[in-house]
Amino acid sequence: MFPDDLRDWQSRLRDQFPILTAHPGHAYLDSAATAQKPQAVLDAVTAYLTSENANAGRGAYPWANRTTALVDLARQRVSAFLGDPEPDRSGVHFVSGTTEGLRAVARDWLAHELRDGDEIIVPFADHAANALPWRETVDLLARQGVRVTVRPMPYDAAHDYDMRALAGMITDRTRLIATTHVHHVYGGDMNLARLRAAAGPDVVISVDAAQSAGHLPIDVAAMDADFVTFSGHKAMALPGTGVLWAANRRGPRFTPGGWSGTPNTSGIVSLTAALDWLDAAGVDRIARWTVALGARLTDGLRKLSAYEVLGCQRSLAADSPVQQRHGIVTFRHHAIGSNDLGFILAADGFMVRSDGHCQAHHGEKTSSVRVSLHVYNTVDEVDRLLDTLAGLDD
Ligand code: PLP
Secondary structure (H helix, E strand, O other): OOOHHHHHHHHHHHOOOHHHHOOOOOEEOEOOOOOOOOHHHHHHHHHHHHHOOOOOOOOOOHHHHHHHHHHHHHHHHHHHHOOOOOOOOOEEEEEOOHHHHHHHHHHHHHHHHOOOOOEEEEOOOOEHHHOHHHHHHHHHHHHOOOOOEEEEOOEOOOOOEOHHHHHHHOOOOEEEEEEEOEOOOOOEEOOHHHHHHHHOOOOEEEEEOOOOOOOOOOOHHHHOOOEEEEEHHHHOOOOOOEEEEEOOOOOOOOOOOOOOOOOOHHHHHHHHHHHHHHHHHOHHHHHHHHHHHHHHHHHHHHOOOOEEEOOOHHHHOOOOOOOOEOOEEEEEEOOOOHHHHHHHHHHOOEEOEEEOOOEOOOOOOOOEEEEEOOOOOOHHHHHHHHHHHHOOOO
């Protein structure tokens, strides 16, 4: 059932995105790459840069003090956004995005924790940013004579994590499981609240929340996660912003390596404004909207014989109990190459992603077209896209 009760709410929210109102003939369908910014975020950044811009943590004058306070405020904001049950123990670190955050966990924490004979589990069908850093750390340790076994995360035929197989892989040497909250190609919610039961009490769980932050509620307590990383720019903040949250409950406290240097202060200010905006909009409602739009798109595509929708086929039905899809729909045309299809759609004003989507090496073998939706996307955009795709059907 389409959530018609959300139509007015959605329309009021869409009007707050100046780039979208300025380009009415275009449909931005690439929010998994980066999200558009509401006026409130742009205003917060302009206000900061035109009234109190300074460096943080240095200087005794008011602008510097205020900037330091704004960075602290952003940390509190992130903690609240993630449902952090113990903000005094945990740490919020600002990074440039998920890639840098995951790399920091691998390099600044895991590399110091692993011992000869340890094992880690890595999701090689997820984003490369959640596969390569772990591998890099293991290779580095191997050069120092520390041998660590990397086990691929098991998936079932529906592209879901195979919990039974995962539980069978855990040994007393398993130190880390790297996971993804929402898959960036299939859009499936990987339902991480069930993970701790399979992992046991001691294994560190790292969550790549790049595609879930701002799309569905993230509850770090329910996941019993140790690290959560997300890209601020995909959650409506400025480019170059990201978050690495560390629970600091298992093993030594996480401290980022190197010298911290000057933080991305305007990016951090934008993140506070973006999380305020998302919470005021209601992340639950955003999830209902994007799930419904995605379902409308998959339903439409399934009626067209030239297209194959990737991912769990059982989850294609809007009321499917498995792996609800969060506004990411990826497909191929059986005769038109994905890049060509991307160009055809671009000529009609549809901005989609067409390539291999940075999937790590157990990913899809050929490229595809990804449509990724956010709260500002409309039913009309989805229906117009389907009309255009139908024109290319057999
Ligand atoms: N992880 C996932 C699941 C992603 O979708 C992406 C970006 O598309 C990343 C990590 C990398 O994010 P960033 O480019 O912001 O570092």
